[in-house]
Amino acid sequence: MNPEEFKKTHLVHSYVRSHKTDDGTKTIWKCNHPLCQHTVIVPNRNRSILIGKMTLCPECEKTQFILTSKDLDRKRPLCPVCRNPKITEETKTVVNDALKGIFGEGNK
Ligand SMILES: [Zn+2]
Numbered sequence: 001m002n003p004e005e006f007k008k009t010h011l012v013h014s015y016v017r018s019h020k021t022d023d024g025t026k027t028i029w030k031c032n033h034p035l036c037q038h039t040v041i042v043p044n045r046n047r048s049i050l051i052g053k054m055t056l057c058p059e060c061e062k063t064q065f066i067l068t069s070k071d072l073d074r075k076r077p078l079c080p081v082c083r084n085p086k087i088t089e090e091t092k093t094v095v096n097d098a099l100k101g102i103f104g105e106g107n108k
């Protein structure tokens with residue numbers, strides 16, 4: 001794939017934490033994609049540079065989500081599905097039904 005073509009298809013970076021700078025005050029985050037050279041230097045005291053950015057899950061490489069400060073505590077921020085592999089569509093429905101049973105549906 002030529003670089004131009006790659007840029008067109010690679011719209012969202014897949015951020016993973018790499019290493020700290022020598023003085024330890026900043027952390028390098030890089031894109032997990034093998035062809036992408038993108039890196040971001042994030043000051044440890046102010047990570048707002050990455051918070052709120054769209055990222056592609058490095059696990060399933062399908063789901064895009066917005067990075068929060070909690071995600072930045074992880075080495076590889078994963079999408080909600082990969083973070084909780086046990087939560088399938090089926091269990092979600094079961095949970096929703098259970099909640100409806102507890103709280104009722106609307107005013108009766
Ligand atoms: Zn990238």
Ligand SMILES: [Zn+2]
Pocket residue numbers: 057058059060061062063078079080081082083
């Ligand atoms: Zn995922």
